[in-house]
Amino acid sequence: MHRVYLDNNATTPLLPEVFEAMRPYFGESFGNASSIHHHGQETRAAVENARESVAKLLGCAAAEVIFTSGGTEGDNLAIAGLVNSGDHVITSSIEHHAVLHAAKHLEEMGCQVTVLPVDGRCLIDPRDVRRALRPKTKLVSIMMANNETGVVQPVEEIGKIAAEAGVLFHTDAVQAAGKVPIDVKKIGCHALTISGHKLHGPQGTGVLYLKKGTELRPLFYGGRHERSRRAGTENVPGIVGLGKAAELATAALVRGDDKKMASMRDRLQRGILAQVEEAGVNGDAAARVPNTTNIRFDHVEGESLVIALDLRGLAVSTGAACSSGAIEPSHVLIAMGLRAEQARASIRFSLGKQTREEDINFGLSVVLETVRRLRELSPRYKKQAVST
Numbered sequence: 001m002h003r004v005y006l007d008n009n010a011t012t013p014l015l016p017e018v019f020e021a022m023r024p025y026f027g028e029s030f031g032n033a034s035s036i037h038h039h040g041q042e043t044r045a046a047v048e049n050a051r052e053s054v055a056k057l058l059g060c061a062a063a064e065v066i067f068t069s070g071g072t073e074g075d076n077l078a079i080a081g082l083v084n085s086g087d088h089v090i091t092s093s094i095e096h097h098a099v100l101h102a103a104k105h106l107e108e109m110g111c112q113v114t115v116l117p118v119d120g121r122c123l124i125d126p127r128d129v130r131r132a133l134r135p136k137t138k139l140v141s142i143m144m145a146n147n148e149t150g151v152v153q154p155v156e157e158i159g160k161i162a163a164e165a166g167v168l169f170h171t172d173a174v175q176a177a178g179k180v181p182i183d184v185k186k187i188g189c190h191a192l193t194i195s196g197h198k199l200h201g202p203q204g205t206g207v208l209y210l211k212k213g214t215e216l217r218p219l220f221y222g223g224r225h226e227r228s229r230r231a232g233t234e235n236v237p238g239i240v241g242l243g244k245a246a247e248l249a250t251a252a253l254v255r256g257d258d259k260k261m262a263s264m265r266d267r268l269q270r271g272i273l274a275q276v277e278e279a280g281v282n283g284d285a286a287a288r289v290p291n292t293t294n295i296r297f298d299h300v301e302g303e304s305l306v307i308a309l310d311l312r313g314l315a316v317s318t319g320a321a322c323s324s325g326a327i328e329p330s331h332v333l334i335a336m337g338l339r340a341e342q343a344r345a346s347i348r349f350s351l352g353k354q355t356r357e358e359d360i361n362f363g364l365s366v367v368l369e370t371v372r373r374l375r376e377l378s379p380r381y382k383k384q385a386v387s388t
């Protein structure tokens with residue numbers, strides 16, 4: 001069966017060059033990077049090389065790169081590691097659960113948390129950040145790009161507000177890395193999270209950038225790995241893969257591959273809007289990362305659409321989460337002001353480095369046909385169509 005994968009915000013396929021770079025570290029180059037003999041020196045050099053590549057992608061010094069097990073760990077490390085009981089933290093309603101649930105845990109530990117709203121464009125107003133500041137505010141954590149809509153937040157403005165107030169700023173850049181340029185100095189952040197598997201690197205790898213001089217309480221206690229900021233023997237093959245993925249992402253941004261991706265994404269979106277009635281884009285009134293579009297197909301159940309598309313070979317997703325047996329609409333779309341049924345009718349399409357023009361053609365034809373068929377079967381849609 002012909003299959004097309006348009007769910008790259010969930011995870012991206014490992015690029016062949018990344019796999020090749022990792023291969024020796026599963027075999028002959030197996031040393032513990034902390035060992036002082038030849039085997040250890042070989043893997044230590046590979047880890048430090050990867051650290052340089054990530055530092056280039058983020059515009060920071062290599063010593064400011066902490067390797068982690070992924071985006072979830074990076075977010076937790078920043079949030080739990082930068083605040084103390086009694087501190088106040090500002091975050092937003094559209095963060096990934098890795099941030100929102102970590103913030104909830106902080107509340108249970110005696111912190112105060114303010115969760116800022118977004119507008120209908122999925123944008124946080126930096127003035128709301130300023131208004132939320134309190135004498136005890138220690139940290140602002142606002143994501144760089146949203147995973148469901150792709151909307152890019154005004155992180156530089158937020159960074160300035162945090163700097164003026166003398167508070168720390170963390171940004172979850174998991175969905176921004178490799179898609180838009182990142183420069184931690186321009187953003188003015190103290191901490192920034194990325195995840196390997198969202199930029200064609202391996203799953204279970206990630207980085208927390210931590211600005212030099214920023215004090216951090218580690219999540220794990222153990223050896224002095226990663227300058228005592230993240231104990232545990234380094235995942236050398238994973239780190240090497242993430243380094244290679246970062247190197248390829250930097251080169252792709254320099255080449256301008258993001259513009260090609262945006263043009264394919266826009267063609268998919270235009271094609272759908274031109275041919276499907278009662279469809280709309282969530283979040284297209286703001287700047288977005290080039291690979292994502294979130295489309296609402298009124299009178300269609302998103303979960304049913306995802307399954308029907310999968311049966312025809314197209315992989316996409318909804319932002320809905322299954323909680324206690326019920327399908328909860330996406331918290332991001334609800335925060336933007338969508339009604340529950342509109343949020344449930346929304347689908348995320350996300351392109352990757354391996355997406356081709358013919359994949360867009362395939363996606364378009366399958367979506368048009370499947371939405372038409374599902375609506376024909378929907379009593380709600382028929383009733384509505386007759387009454388209008």
Ligand code: PLP
Nearest residue numbers: 070071072096098147174175195
């Ligand atoms: N933050 C955002 C914005 C994400 O999209 C994700 C994953 O979907 C994460 C954090 C968690 O990353 P990981 O899967 O590497 O734990």
